[in-house]
Amino acid sequence: MSQPPSQQPPQGGFGSPQDPPPGSSNGGDAQQQVPPPPQQPAQPPQMPPVPPQAPPQAPPQAGQPQPGYGHPQTPQAGYGYPQQAPGRPGPYNQPGPYGQQPGPYNQQPGPYQQPGPYGQPQGGYGYPGQPQYPGGPTPPPGGGNPFKGKPGVIIGAAVAALLVVGTGTWFVLRGDDGEKKADPKQTALPQPSGSASVDQGDGTGGGRDDSDDLNAGRKPGEAKVLWLAKNDIDLPRNGSDVSGPWVVGDTVVKGMYKELTGYSATTGQKKWSIPYPAELCAASTQTTADGKLVVAYKDGTSDKADCTQLQLVDATTGKAGWKQVLKKKGVWDLLSDISLTISGTTVTAARTGNSDAFRISDGKALFGKLPGNCQPEAFAGGPKLIASETCPSANGKAQNQVQELDPTTGAAKWTYRLPAGWEVDKVYSVSPLVLSLTNRDEKKWSVVALNANGTARSQIDGGKDKYQPRCGGGFIVFGAHLEGCVGVAADANTFYMATEAASSGTSRTNAVVAFDLNTGKRKWRADAPADRTVVPLGMEGGNVLLYMEPTFDAGGAVATLAPTGGKPDVILQHPQSTAVIERSFYSPKMLYRDGRFYLASSRVSASNDAEEQETKTMMAFGK
Numbered sequence: 001m002s003q004p005p006s007q008q009p010p011q012g013g014f015g016s017p018q019d020p021p022p023g024s025s026n027g028g029d030a031q032q033q034v035p036p037p038p039q040q041p042a043q044p045p046q047m048p049p050v051p052p053q054a055p056p057q058a059p060p061q062a063g064q065p066q067p068g069y070g071h072p073q074t075p076q077a078g079y080g081y082p083q084q085a086p087g088r089p090g091p092y093n094q095p096g097p098y099g100q101q102p103g104p105y106n107q108q109p110g111p112y113q114q115p116g117p118y119g120q121p122q123g124g125y126g127y128p129g130q131p132q133y134p135g136g137p138t139p140p141p142g143g144g145n146p147f148k149g150k151p152g153v154i155i156g157a158a159v160a161a162l163l164v165v166g167t168g169t170w171f172v173l174r175g176d177d178g179e180k181k182a183d184p185k186q187t188a189l190p191q192p193s194g195s196a197s198v199d200q201g202d203g204t205g206g207g208r209d210d211s212d213d214l215n216a217g218r219k220p221g222e223a224k225v226l227w228l229a230k231n232d233i234d235l236p237r238n239g240s241d242v243s244g245p246w247v248v249g250d251t252v253v254k255g256m257y258k259e260l261t262g263y264s265a266t267t268g269q270k271k272w273s274i275p276y277p278a279e280l281c282a283a284s285t286q287t288t289a290d291g292k293l294v295v296a297y298k299d300g301t302s303d304k305a306d307c308t309q310l311q312l313v314d315a316t317t318g319k320a321g322w323k324q325v326l327k328k329k330g331v332w333d334l335l336s337d338i339s340l341t342i343s344g345t346t347v348t349a350a351r352t353g354n355s356d357a358f359r360i361s362d363g364k365a366l367f368g369k370l371p372g373n374c375q376p377e378a379f380a381g382g383p384k385l386i387a388s389e390t391c392p393s394a395n396g397k398a399q400n401q402v403q404e405l406d407p408t409t410g411a412a413k414w415t416y417r418l419p420a421g422w423e424v425d426k427v428y429s430v431s432p433l434v435l436s437l438t439n440r441d442e443k444k445w446s447v448v449a450l451n452a453n454g455t456a457r458s459q460i461d462g463g464k465d466k467y468q469p470r471c472g473g474g475f476i477v478f479g480a481h482l483e484g485c486v487g488v489a490a491d492a493n494t495f496y497m498a499t500e501a502a503s504s505g506t507s508r509t510n511a512v513v514a515f516d517l518n519t520g521k522r523k524w525r526a527d528a529p530a531d532r533t534v535v536p537l538g539m540e541g542g543n544v545l546l547y548m549e550p551t552f553d554a555g556g557a558v559a560t561l562a563p564t565g566g567k568p569d570v571i572l573q574h575p576q577s578t579a580v581i582e583r584s585f586y587s588p589k590m591l592y593r594d595g596r597f598y599l600a601s602s603r604v605s606a607s608n609d610a611e612e613q614e615t616k617t618m619m620a621f622g623k
Helices: 152-161 576-583 609-614
Strands: 031-033 163-165 169-171 224-230 240-248 251-256 259-264 270-275 280-283 292-298 307-314 320-325 339-343 346-351 354-359 365-367 375-380 385-391 399-405 412-417 423-429 433-439 444-450 456-459 488-490 494-498 502-504 507-509 511-516 522-527 534-540 543-548 557-561 569-573 589-593 596-600 616-622
Touching: 240 280, 240 589, 240 596, 251 280, 251 616, 280 339, 292 339, 339 375, 354 375, 385 423, 399 423, 423 488, 444 494, 494 534, 534 557, 534 589, 543 589, 576 616
Parallel strands: 031 412, 488 534
Antiparallel strands: 163 169, 224 616, 240 251, 251 259, 259 270, 280 292, 292 307, 307 320, 339 346, 346 354, 346 375, 354 365, 375 385, 385 399, 399 412, 423 433, 433 444, 444 456, 488 494, 494 511, 502 507, 511 522, 534 543, 543 557, 557 569, 589 596, 596 616
């Protein structure tokens, strides 16, 4: 096993985490260690040399006997959403379940949800930013889990008593604990149904008054408001998170509460909807190449219901496909929280200490528990299946590792071991592989790139700037969600990250910084236009795709930034006349596809029925 650099970093530079104790892995004998993550430098730190890496060896076969997996590690909180329970202060000021006291870095939490390819949740407009220490990014929201190490009975009591809403508000639940769970064998497969229209932005839609034309004030060169959707679902008292949106062809799909709905991408008309007997509780970030996605809903309507019912859905037609039921694998298989990930023809369902994989085509089980002591608690998918795994630890410090798995067999292609106490917080990109790592005890954060064979490639040298990746993925206590961050992007050789917005009077602005993935060093810094903030959403035609956030007197915009830096090139300017509406979406998710930009609230709630029906849920812009 290769060792991290032994030399001390320069004053104010990177620190070197302690060497992890020996432990077992699930395969891929090339076990790499992360370069030492950054501390809080007072001056630009120097990048420590990355130790030489040995090529990976062939992983053991799944059928080989391995030591039994012990008590699962309680979770920590990806390109593609960090989780921490709101309330109690966590190591990166992520509140926990017992209050909303600020933590050491005074970060503001937000609700998180999974979006589509270029759309991820954002902090609500007008909310304070998330301060970060100089020289390296402050841990993005959701660095860890406050329940780690808590007895199971205490965790259960806390979760039963709390429901997280918005930026950490909590309510005591009054549900009927005695209500029975639905019998999976007796639950019929939900089927799609047609539904009514939404406002199309020209005064003729069904949801607004005829005199209210959203495009009436549109100036030459500005995009059109294609449509604006309002809520038409009777929500519970505390509201509901929103899943999606996903775009497949000319259909936009989102899920909320007990319904999954497909809309016309051009008109906003409802094309289909699928009702569910209980609340949706998870959904895949990705869709398959042919437009399939997988959602999960609860097995009952009481507070004790688990997230066990999996359903394949054709996003184009709204046709419900196969159904699978997750089975509890022992007392520590906590099914209240799961995360779903699609890679190739496989969908995985992960939670603390356990995971399952199913074939997309027919729902056949492919693999479950992996050989060895280390087990996945979350996956990142897409072109590769990346597993974040926890391992038993005798000294009280988490010992985690990362593996690339064969999505059909679960066999490990390589293993990258993290130093003790470090954990994967998010996966910023799967190809190239860029990881966000945190050490909650030492309050550190690091961004590390790996080669295709799992060896260390570089560690990002943040310099003096403060950074603000924005991530979400739902409130997950017993598991993690690795995917769904914006404010970051990556191509083959460069990693891009947005800085925290700096305020001057009433205006705010930020920049995008590019880093060489082979060295971790900064390549360039591109400032946003004056008084504007930009959010990287991904890559588009070799350029960085940006969302330019709206202001009080200017509409938002979609822009691109050349891989060499420079000034953003606006490709879709939203109307100034609808900037107030654009700014009103709560912790919005953003998605750009086929020349159209979609904005959706990540959570919908209201104080009364009348307000609930007037709540705007999604908006589309186009030429």
